[in-house]
Amino acid sequence: QPRDAYSIAVIGGDGIGPEVVAEGLKVLDAVTGQGGPKFATTDYDLGARRWHATGETLPDSVLEELRGHDAILLGAIGDPSVPSGVLERGVLLPLRFALDHYVNLRPAKLFPGVASPLDVARVAPDGIDFVVVREGTEGPYTGNGGALRVGTPAEIATEVSVNTRFGVERVVRDAFARAAARPRKHLTLVHKHNVLTYAGHLWRRTVEEVGVEFPEVETAYQHVDAATIFLATDPGRFDVIVTDNLFGDIITDIAAAIAGGIGLAASGNINPARTTPSMFEPVHGSAPDIAGQSKADPTAAILSVGMLLAHLGLDAEAERVDAAVAADLAERGTAARSTTAVGDAIADRL
Numbered sequence: 001q002p003r004d005a006y007s008i009a010v011i012g013g014d015g016i017g018p019e020v021v022a023e024g025l026k027v028l029d030a031v032t033g034q035g036g037p038k039f040a041t042t043d044y045d046l047g048a049r050r051w052h053a054t055g056e057t058l059p060d061s062v063l064e065e066l067r068g069h070d071a072i073l074l075g076a077i078g079d080p081s082v083p084s085g086v087l088e089r090g091v092l093l094p095l096r097f098a099l100d101h102y103v104n105l106r107p108a109k110l111f112p113g114v115a116s117p118l119d120v121a122r123v124a125p126d127g128i129d130f131v132v133v134r135e136g137t138e139g140p141y142t143g144n145g146g147a148l149r150v151g152t153p154a155e156i157a158t159e160v161s162v163n164t165r166f167g168v169e170r171v172v173r174d175a176f177a178r179a180a181a182r183p184r185k186h187l188t189l190v191h192k193h194n195v196l197t198y199a200g201h202l203w204r205r206t207v208e209e210v211g212v213e214f215p216e217v218e219t220a221y222q223h224v225d226a227a228t229i230f231l232a233t234d235p236g237r238f239d240v241i242v243t244d245n246l247f248g249d250i251i252t253d254i255a256a257a258i259a260g261g262i263g264l265a266a267s268g269n270i271n272p273a274r275t276t277p278s279m280f281e282p283v284h285g286s287a288p289d290i291a292g293q294s295k296a297d298p299t300a301a302i303l304s305v306g307m308l309l310a311h312l313g314l315d316a317e318a319e320r321v322d323a324a325v326a327a328d329l330a331e332r333g334t335a336a337r338s339t340t341a342v343g344d345a346i347a348d349r350l
């Protein structure tokens with residue numbers, strides 16, 4: 001139910017994160033400007049700077065404060081000055097796990113006027129417009145593993161994929177509901193159940209069983225390796241894809257690439273039960289190679305703001321953001337524009 005006022009936690013993070021988030025907030029301001037709902041934002045300093053200054057990643061007190069907001073807008077976390085894994089395992093994953101973001105929603109839509117590396121007229125004459133529902137709290141990302149004899153020739157490392165009936169069922173049910181609400185009503189399970197038989201058959205059976213509740217939704221199955229072929233050769237076949245945490249991470253980078261590039265790919269870490277704030281962020285990372293140069297494309301962050309608005313039930317505002325982005329993309333051409341110029345152009349349309 002839409003309200004008059006919302007509080008948003010803002011985590012700019014590292015590298016280009018704060019740059020693109022600033023443009024997302026500019027667009028949020030513009031779309032909610034006159035007479036719309038009020039958005040109060042609170043900045044949280046998380047990421048490389050905080051870790052260098054205090055050694056902290058995600059303090060409990062910050063996590064508790066974050067729980068008090070209606071939603072979270074995140075830029076990116078990760079910096080070459082911090083050992084790989086410290087911030088990813090210390091900030092990003094704990095947020096997704098603690099806030100039970102079990103749906104990682106990643107739309108892949110090729111907007112008119114946007115170039116794809118694919119010959120779209122040939123491989124997807126009806127366009128590219130699908131959404132990946134990636135499981136966000138289980139799989140190989142839970143930190144269920146360990147290492148022995150590290151650095152020796154006898155080193156052992158395990159990284160166990162965790163799959164629970166509860167966790168698979170809730171994300172599969174969410175994916176079916178999304179498919180049922182879309183015109184094509186089609187759901188593809190992507191896994192690897194010919195080899196990963198324990199987890200794979202749990203996913204397969206769960207899709208079959210939950211599917212009984214959604215007779216209007218047609219289902220399909222692809223092994224993940226074959227799915228990468230079809231994402232490149234026949235992406236128009238996909239409508240909703242449901243998959244585990246790792247497969248979803250990988251195929252959504254391919255999805256971003258075919259749908260116009262990582263600068264356009266938005267995502268939501270969603271708790272559909274709404275017991276915690278959901279978190280919206282561009283799929284890309286902190287892009288240290290272009291940080292501080294105003295070269296980052298803020299479109300993914302802006303589209304993530306659109307997803308945030310939709311999650312809060314502000315559908316009209318969300319549609320206006322999408323339309324403004326679509327209009328900008330249609331006229332964008334190839335001339336380079338700064339991060340702020342893109343944000344200004346989209347905000348001006350609102």
Ligand code: NAI
Pocket residue numbers: 016020075076077078079080088092262263281282283284285286287288289290295296297298300
């Ligand atoms: P990345 O997404 O940061 O960059 C990959 C390539 O895409 C780079 O060449 C970069 O310049 C380009 N790129 C990314 N976003 C762009 C944008 N908005 N506009 C134009 N070009 C853009 O991925 P990478 O290099 O693997 O990771 C860099 C850091 O970000 C690492 O520390 C990684 O762990 C972290 N990361 C964080 C994520 C998050 O916070 N959710 C997601 C992915 C990576």
Ligand code: MG
Pocket residue numbers: 249250253
């Ligand atoms: Mg990724």
